[in-house]
Amino acid sequence: MDKVLVAESVRKSYGDVEALSGVSLSVAEGEVFGLIGPNGAGKTTLVRALTGTTAVEGEVSVLGSDPAAVDESRVGLLPQSFSPASRLTARELVSYYAGLYDEARDPDAALADVGIEGDDADAWYENLSGGQKRRTCVAAALVNDPDVLFLDEPTTGIDPAGRRSLWNLLESLADGGTTVFLTSHSMAEVERLSDRVGLLNDGEPVAVGTPADLVAAHGGDSRLLVETTADPDPAALADGRFSVSTRGEKLIFEGLTPRDIGDAVRALDDAGVAFDSLTWTEPDLEDVYLSLTGESFEAGRRPNAAAEADADSNADAPVAEAGGGRR
Structure with a gap:
């Protein structure tokens, strides 16, 4: 063209x-x-x-x-x-x-x-x-x-x-x-x-x-988003198969598959973390934006x-x- x-x-x-x-x-x-x-x-x-x-x-x-x-x-x-x-x-x-x-x-x-x-x-x-x-x-x-x-x-x-x-x-x-x-x-x-x-x-x-x-290239992995008002230590929730980080009032589980969602929930229960919702997400352009600019799309x-x-x-x-x- x-x-x-x-x-x-x-x-x-x-x-x-x-x-x-x-x-x-x-x-x-x-x-x-x-x-x-x-x-x-x-x-x-x-x-x-x-x-x-x-x-x-x-x-x-x-x-x-x-x-x-x-x-x-x-x-x-x-x-x-x-x-x-x-x-x-x-x-x-x-x-x-x-x-x-x-x-x-x-x-x-x-x-x-x-x-x-x-x-x-x-x-x-x-x-x-x-x-x-x-x-x-x-x-x-x-x-x-x-x-x-x-x-x-x-x-x-x-x-x-x-x-x-x-x-x-x-x-x-x-x-x-x-x-x-x-x-x-x-x-x-x-x-x-x-x-x-x-x-x-x-x-x-x-x-x-x-x-x-x-x-x-830049979107990262699929992830499980957990809405919670608790403030747990993310490292205490990771079990070696998946990592956990925080973003606002969300816990983000990465490195897991849909089959691992039950294990993530058990990790939350074992740590006494109450949550409001679980959302499985695939990477998209917003994740690309975050990866390459270092800030969320809303912040930008x-x-x-x-x-x-x-x-x-x-x-x-x-x-x-x-x-x-x-x-």
Whole structure:
């Protein structure tokens, strides 16, 4: 497959903080590439580098050209933050973006694809719910029927049913050949949608691969999670066949098989440890995240100093960026 997106040794600094530290990656035509990482890791900065909305050191190409030279009708961008004109309806907002292109989809059809129809389409954008606003922005990013779609936290604020509907839409677009570059704080979203995943930490890509390959390489073993308010010595519970550690109010038994669960329960009983629940889990992307960043996924979502320094992550994007990006 042709490489639609290419970044080579991309660097970007904000003052003394290096947001991107020599990032190199490529995305093939028709691929869905998911980017994850803690707040301040540089995810939004990388999206801006690939769309030509921030200057960087290194080489970047989109559809074989410098991002600034790409036909804007071929690119769609949904920024993390969006500040449209206040007195527009959802339909007027998407119609505005449709009018920027020589050829565009019917705005009502684009809105219907994301579940904004009837009275909702005629409502002032400012009066829509957070999820409805986000879905309207997705419609604006799709109205030009782009070949390459950049989505920075696309389902933020959208309810579970709306998220699944949007996932179905994105899967349909990918099946039709659209290349999607996605950042997300939803591991379920990334695991479901992405052909490959990149983990960015402190401005550097620490792992890239299919979800299955990343889990196999970095996810660790299956484990038994024990919910308890007790505070036992984990070493006293291990019997040589499995290890025990703690994470918050959970005891984590590793190195055992489902057949060993009874032995784990007996070890808890022998130690006088009362527990509320037992859960058998297989490793997933959250375990990969923990292994490679040293922190839980939830902890990585909290603001930190690096996130504050990453101006691109926090500044409101101009209204025009919801469509093609560089107007």
